Amino acid sequence: MAVIEARGLRKVFGATRALDGVDLRIEEGRIVGLIGPNGAGKTTALKAILGLTPYEGELTVLGRNPYRERNQVMQDVCFIADVAVLPPWLKVAHALDYVAGVHPRFDRARAESFLSRTSIQLSSRVGKLSKGMITQLHLALVMAIDAKLLVLDEPTLGLDILFRKQFYDTLLNDYFDHNRTILITTHQVEEIQHVLTDLLFINKGRIVLESSMEDFEQRYVELMVNPDKAAAARALNPMHERQVLGRSVFLFDRPDRDKLKSLGEARTPSIADLFVAMIAGQEGAAA
Amino acid sequence: MSAAAETVIPAAAPATAPRPFLWSLRREIWEHRALFWAPLIAGALVLVSFVLNAANLPDGIRALSTLAPDDQRTVVMWIFLVTAMVVVSVAAITNAFYCLDALHSERRDRSILFWKSLPVSDLTTVLSKLCVAALVVPAIALAVTLVTQLLLLLVSAVVLLVSGESVSVLLSLLGYPEFVVVMLYATIAATLWSAPIYGYLLLVSAWANRAPFLWAVLVPLGAAFAERLIFGSTYLFDTVRRRAIDWVPAAFDIDPHIREMAASSEGMHFNFTLPEHPLQLAAPLQFLSSPSLWIGLALCALFIAAAIWLRRYREPI
Numbered sequence: 287m288a289v290i291e292a293r294g295l296r297k298v299f300g301a302t303r304a305l306d307g308v309d310l311r312i313e314e315g316r317i318v319g320l321i322g323p324n325g326a327g328k329t330t331a332l333k334a335i336l337g338l339t340p341y342e343g344e345l346t347v348l349g350r351n352p353y354r355e356r357n358q359v360m361q362d363v364c365f366i367a368d369v370a371v372l373p374p375w376l377k378v379a380h381a382l383d384y385v386a387g388v389h390p391r392f393d394r395a396r397a398e399s400f401l402s403r404t405s406i407q408l409s410s411r412v413g414k415l416s417k418g419m420i421t422q423l424h425l426a427l428v429m430a431i432d433a434k435l436l437v438l439d440e441p442t443l444g445l446d447i448l449f450r451k452q453f454y455d456t457l458l459n460d461y462f463d464h465n466r467t468i469l470i471t472t473h474q475v476e477e478i479q480h481v482l483t484d485l486l487f488i489n490k491g492r493i494v495l496e497s498s499m500e501d502f503e504q505r506y507v508e509l510m511v512n513p514d515k516a517a518a519a520r521a522l523n524p525m526h527e528r529q530v531l532g533r534s535v536f537l538f539d540r541p542d543r544d545k546l547k548s549l550g551e552a553r554t555p556s557i558a559d560l561f562v563a564m565i566a567g568q569e570g571a572a573a
Numbered sequence: 574m575s576a577a578a579e580t581v582i583p584a585a586a587p588a589t590a591p592r593p594f595l596w597s598l599r600r601e602i603w604e605h606r607a608l609f610w611a612p613l614i615a616g617a618l619v620l621v622s623f624v625l626n627a628a629n630l631p632d633g634i635r636a637l638s639t640l641a642p643d644d645q646r647t648v649v650m651w652i653f654l655v656t657a658m659v660v661v662s663v664a665a666i667t668n669a670f671y672c673l674d675a676l677h678s679e680r681r682d683r684s685i686l687f688w689k690s691l692p693v694s695d696l697t698t699v700l701s702k703l704c705v706a707a708l709v710v711p712a713i714a715l716a717v718t719l720v721t722q723l724l725l726l727l728v729s730a731v732v733l734l735v736s737g738e739s740v741s742v743l744l745s746l747l748g749y750p751e752f753v754v755v756m757l758y759a760t761i762a763a764t765l766w767s768a769p770i771y772g773y774l775l776l777v778s779a780w781a782n783r784a785p786f787l788w789a790v791l792v793p794l795g796a797a798f799a800e801r802l803i804f805g806s807t808y809l810f811d812t813v814r815r816r817a818i819d820w821v822p823a824a825f826d827i828d829p830h831i832r833e834m835a836a837s838s839e840g841m842h843f844n845f846t847l848p849e850h851p852l853q854l855a856a857p858l859q860f861l862s863s864p865s866l867w868i869g870l871a872l873c874a875l876f877i878a879a880a881i882w883l884r885r886y887r888e889p890i
Contacts, residue, residue, distance in 0.1 A: 333888075336689075336690075338689065338888065339888055340886075356885075357692065357694045360689075360690075360691070360692045361692045364690055364691075365686075365690045366690070367683075367686035367687070367690065368683065368686065371682075371683045371684050371685075371686045371687045372684060372687055373604070373678075373679070373682050373684035373687070374682065375603065375604050376603065376604075376684075377603070380599075380600075380603050383596070383599075384596050384599070384600055385691065387591065387592055387593075387595065387596035387599075388591050388592070388593045388596050388597075388691050388692065388693050389591060389691055389692060390590070390591045390692075424687075428690075
């Protein structure tokens with residue numbers, strides 16, 4: 287069953303097309319990275335999925351219209367919209383009480399066990415916690431909810447690398463299972479490469495790449511060549527070329543791998559490099 | 574497939590059923606602790622000022638015992654009434670600020686995105702806030718008033734006993750239980766009567782992106798001013814004023830007593846004699862059949878529906 291399905295999803299703010307006909311399908315049990323430059327429509331897409339904004343086109347989340355049937359959809363969907371949206375006056379113990387009181391699928395013991403691994407005190411107020419601790423608290427609350435879909439919008443924004451690493455490790459080891467689906471947006475693309483099962487690139491309100499990580503690894507090849515073989519590599523029609531320490535790095539889409547091997551070192555590109563190649567290529571075509 | 578999913582979920586779920594409304598109420602009280610503290614402090618101040626003047630109490634009682642029983646009762650009841658008015662006014666002002674903040678602060682600190690990530694509908698959320706303004710705060714005000722009054726009574730009794738004065742004046746307080754019923758009725762009547770004010774403040778709170786207090790004050794003030802300039806009338810101003818204070822004549826049959834007061838006020842220290850049975854003044858049928866009450870409640874419902882709509886369908890921030 288598709289957890290999220292969109293067809294021709296559109297959203298216009300004045301003259302800007304935030305979403306310009308998005309088609310996508312996210313299956314159950316996937317961890318999907320939604321990646322795009324600022325203003326590409328990521329947040330708008332997430333808001334539409336979470337029923338926070340009206341839209342044109344077709345969109346179903348867990349088989350329902352998220353805008354009209356938001357109350358039902360939110361029984362099975364949870365999200366972290368941004369860092370530090372927990373109100374400063376809230377006490378940690380009260381936050382646990384509240385979520386336990388309103389959410390039928392919140393496991394309080396689980397949340398407490400997450401918190402016990404942090405230095406967060408139950409008697410503290412959110413306003414007294416550091417940014418990293420607030421995110422840990424929010425994550426502890428959300429990960430103790432047995433939701434079918436978890437949406438994370440820049441969950442690690444403003445956190446240091448230690449917290450970020452911990453965040454994704456916890457997410458992967460303690461939360462994820464194959465009945466759950468996670469949709470993540472982030473600018474720190476490199477850090478989630480090993481976490482994702484699927485990849486969505488969005489640019490100017492359109493999905494420009496929809497791929498599983500297996501396909502991604504089979505399809506794209508990054509080739510590093512010495513200057514003397516650069517021309518030969520260029521002849522194989524790479525999608526992108528950049529210079530690194532006097533050598534050329536080419537990115538190929540479905541190349542003949544045997545041919546590449548004779549020219550230099552071939553490897554799987556990073557998501558970030560593919561992203562730059564695709565988005566930069568689009569910008570070039572548009573100019 | 575769905576059958577399999579249903580058999581798994583209850584096993585993981587906690588035993589208690591979710592109670593979003595109850596927890597939304599608690600949430601409001603965690604956030605707005607002033608709703609408790611302000612009336613409590615007001616009650617405490619009344620009590621403290623009474624205790625500080627306790628030395629004058631025996632003289633006062635001696636003077637009081639020369640009055641006729643009706644007047645004795647009126648004086649004592651006036652002290653109680655003033656206590657109630659101080660506590661209730663403070664509670665009402667706190668309540669107004671609460672209403673203005675209730676749907677605004679969550680947007681200001683973006684915590685609305687957290688609340689909206691949980692399965693609590695906008696209907697539940699807004700109604701819980703209305704319930705705090707229209708039920709919880711009046712109940713707190715009434716409880717604090719009653720406790721303060723009982724403590725005043727206790728202090729008086731102790732002072733009188735210590736100073737060797739007769740406590741017979743306190744017998745005039747035999748009507749106190751009835752007075753409590755009157756206060757309960759007054760609280761309910763005042764709350765129902767002023768419901769459109771709370772509804773309006775909650776709507777402004779949900780609508781204004783900044784400075785809800787200014788919007789809440791300036792919009793009706795500007796409209797009333799415009800009416801005065803354009804039509805030369807004061808209909809709007811009168812309506813708002815009536816809404817704020819006219820619940821007394823609407824809920825109580827006080828007209829005959831006011832006339833009596835005008836006729837016999839010379840030489841009196843108080844211009845309103847409470848009847849021996851103040852409950853007689855209560856006019857619930859007159860109150861419940863007054864069109865103003867129902868128009869006000871309908872307006873309140875309209876404002877609240879608009880506030881729910883705004884919280885539900887407008888972009889959170």
